[in-house]
Each structure stands twice: as structure tokens, then as C-alpha cells.
Amino acid sequence: MSTATTRETASGIDALGAIHWLGVLAALVSAGVHLLLGVRMIPSALGISFVLAGLGFVGGVVLVLAGVRRRAVYAVGIPFTAIQIVLWYAVNFAGTDASIPGDVGTLGxxxxxxxxxxxxxLVVLVRR
Structure with a gap:
């Protein structure tokens, strides 16, 4: 087996373990929520931002499944995902009377x- 073939196999879908698939599932769930909410809110700026965030999650999944610079995708995914959490809190809870968990909602x-x-x-995959 040539080195090129070994590299191709190592970067293919076959190289993905259970932790990868858990990440893919989690990213797709978040993408689905963002796209659903975003489409409902278009053409508002918030709706567009939700659609773009959803597409960002889908794009990350596509890159990982395609084997494109996975480590870089994991590294970029950490702040991307963390920012989503911080923005969600800032928009929905900071400076409001809303509370966690009472006002989170099912989709949230x-x-x-x-x-x-x-x-x-992503943290586990980057540290490997």
C-alpha cells in the first residue's frame, strides 16, 4: 500500500470514530435549530444571522466528512460554537427579566x- 493511499484512507470517513460522529450529530442538531428559526425570522437581521450560523455548522460537518484539514476545522469550531452560546445568552437573558432554565424553551x-x-x-479532538 502506498503512502498516498494510507493518507487518503486516514482522512476519509472510515477514519472517523464514535467521538467524531457524536460531534457531527451535535453540529447537525444545532444547524437544524438555527436554520429552522432563521427561516422563520427572515428577512430580519436576526433571521439572516441564524441562517448563516446554521450554514456554518453544516459547512463544518461537510469539511470534516470530506477530510479537509480536520484539525483546523475543530480548532475554528471551538470559538464559533462558544460565540453561539455567549450570543444566545446576551440576546435572550442579559439585561432582561428572563431566567434560566424557566425561559429557555425546548428548541433553546x-x-x-x-x-x-x-x-x-471539539476540545477533545483538538487535544488528540
């Missing part, structure tokens, strides 16, 4: 759980 809870899982997965 599903999205934030997925993002926390994704963040943990």
Missing part, C-alpha cells in the same frame, strides 16, 4: 445541549 435547550456537547467533542 436542545440547541444549547447540542452545542455544549459539540464544544466538548
Amino acid at each position: 435547550a436542545v440547541d444549547k445541549i447540542a452545542q455544549v456537547v459539540l464544544l466538548a467533542v
Whole structure:
């Protein structure tokens, strides 16, 4: 087997382990929530930002599945996902009477759980 073939196999979908698939699932869940909410809010700026965030998650999944610079994708995904969490808190809770967990809502809870899982997965993958 040539070195080129070994590299191709190592970067293909076959090289993905359970932790990768957990990250893919978490990213797709968050993407789905963002796209659903974003489409509902278009043409507002918030709706557009939700769609762009959802596409960002989908783009990251596509790059990982395609084997494109996975380590860099993981590294970029950490601040991207962390910023989503911080912005969610700032928009929905900072300076308001809303409280956690009472005012989170089902989609918010599903999205934030997925993002926390994704963040943990990305940290593990970057540290490998």
C-alpha cells in the first residue's frame, strides 16, 4: 500500500470514530435549530444571522466528512460554537427579566445541549 493511499484512507470517513460522529450529530442538531428559526425570522437581521450560523455548522460537518484539514476545522469550531452560546445568552437573558432554565424553551435547550456537547467533542479532538 502506498503512502498516498494510507493518507487518503486516514482522512476519509472510515477514519472517523464514535467521538467524531457524536460531534457531527451535535453540529447537525444545532444547524437544524438555527436554520429552522432563521427561516422563520427572515428577512430580519436576526433571521439572516441564524441562517448563516446554521450554514456554518453544516459547512463544518461537510469539511470534516470530506477530510479537509480536520484539525483546523475543530480548532475554528471551538470559538464559533462558544460565540453561539455567549450570543444566545446576551440576546435572550442579559439585561432582561428572563431566567434560566424557566425561559429557555425546548428548541433553546436542545440547541444549547447540542452545542455544549459539540464544544466538548471539539476540545477533545483538538487535544488528540
